[in-house]
Amino acid sequence: MSSLKHLIQNENMKIYRRPRTWLMIGFLVLALALMSGLMKWDEIRYGDDNWKQNMTQQTERLQKDLVDNKDTNPEYTNYLVDEIKLNEYYLANDINPHEQSLWDYVNNSAMLILLITILTVIVAADMIAAEFSWGTIKLLLVGPASRTKIMLSKYIATMGFALLLLIISFVVAFIAGAILQGFSGVSVPELSIGADGLIHESSKFITSLQKYGYSIVSLLMYVTMAFMISAAFRSSTMAIAFSLLFMLVGNSLTAIFSSYEWVKYLLFANIDLTQYLDGATPIRPDMTLGFSVMILAAYYLLFQLVSWILFTRRDVAA
């Protein structure tokens, strides 16, 4: 009988022995380098030596704004009050918020998780479908490993690939930040104003991890969806096409239909959990974090169940 460990080793071998995989990793590193370069260039272009003076001016403008809009919009005045508080804090503690620290590089690299999702979707789409198109599925299944085990090993290997890309992204962005900005910014805190109206200092490392964490939710969902389509249609092309289509049109679709109540049951409406963070508004007012997590879990289980049934129950005839 095959041990799961050996099966995962096999799947990994099939992922990493393909030149295509290394091309993808190279592409990701290139994108990270490009992003870091652009950030640095931007900073040099707009960098100002007299930021304190600028910030003082900006604070004065904000205060004027605050006086003008005193009774109109409570939300806006709140925002102004917070901004002014932050600016004063920056000035008092001699922190230039526009100076990039290496954590900003890591933070921005979280935007590239979309790219990581696409790359992992491509790998996931091939996991089952390619075995069919290569004709290797027959030899793969005629062995002392149940189909459930084979599918599990394939899914774990796919997730391993996603994890590898995430680590590469985090580390490369960190290194790029360290090279371009030095290590001086490692311990600079992230400032924010909480619900209590006070200034909080938090670790930028934790903020970066959080940002990654939220993006990973959509990665997990889309990759699992691609895996399911790969198992269902046994076609890589279809798996890639559908997953990317949903990724691209999902958001606009939810936006268009956001006035209908059923929108909240769509995968796309729940996939972005940052809508529940402070200062953000959910797509529909009746949605809560708990609700979204439940909907996501339901979709995830559905995807897994469909993949499993279609992969383990169907005959391999062709």
Added chain:
Amino acid sequence: MQEAVLQLRNVTKVIGGRKIVDDLSFDVPAGEVFGFLGPNGAGKTTTIRMIVGLISMSKGEVFVKGISVRKQFEQAMTHIGAIVENPEMYKFLTGYQNLVHFARRHSGVSKQRIDEVVKLLGLQNRIHEKVKRYSLGMRQRLGVAQAILHKPSVLILDEPTNGLDPAGIRELRDYLSKLTKEDGIAVIVSSHLLSEMELMCDRVAIIQGGKLINVRSLQDGHDSMQSKVVIDVSNLPSAYQLLTDSFKDIEVSIIGNQLELKTDKARIPDITRVLVKADFDIYGIFASQQSLEEQFLEMTGGEMVV
């Protein structure tokens, strides 16, 4: 008869209300090459895929060394090695990496065993090349290597000679006889190439329309199988008369200027004695075994699609 390592019991496959395979039952003992013969679409491939679990059975059971493929798939599969149609390998991997891939699935296939199999199949010179650069014959050998790595008790080959040149077919045949004779493996081969089957198999099962029509032995065919005896004799009409009178159970006919008798080899001495006693001149007696192809065509009603 030795213990059966592969047993099929009432194996049936129904797709869309049509019986693709209908109530197949047979046993294959260890050390036998068992051929699976039938016209295209007779259900050979479906049956083989049911044995290895690629296709589910609608009814019936397959036992490998007494283990049910349906109920204990993983355990049963440890005793099976298979090549289903052309062995497709991972082309971006080397031959060796492919073997490692298949070896990992089984517990206890050592590196030495891989090297041993590589040597057995004469692949050692090119085993570290990518499979995409292999010829079909090489891939077939790699396929056999993959199938015997874990020393299975049953080897299943579905249309193994498809696309192979005569040298490749011969090579394959040699490995098979080596494996069965030396390691006592039972081999199940399906093919529609009759001449090949005749050379390879000890027994053949002929199926048509999903039904088992006949299982017959090819090795001891001299005794059990009907063969033809052709006699070149003088005075044909009276010889014909004499033989039809003397042997009521034998069908005699005149073909050209020879007599043809449908009978076993064992009867030849008797027939000769009768002819000699009656003073006929005999120029020659030939016993010709009915070829598998003729039998096959006879049994399947000439419905051959090769």
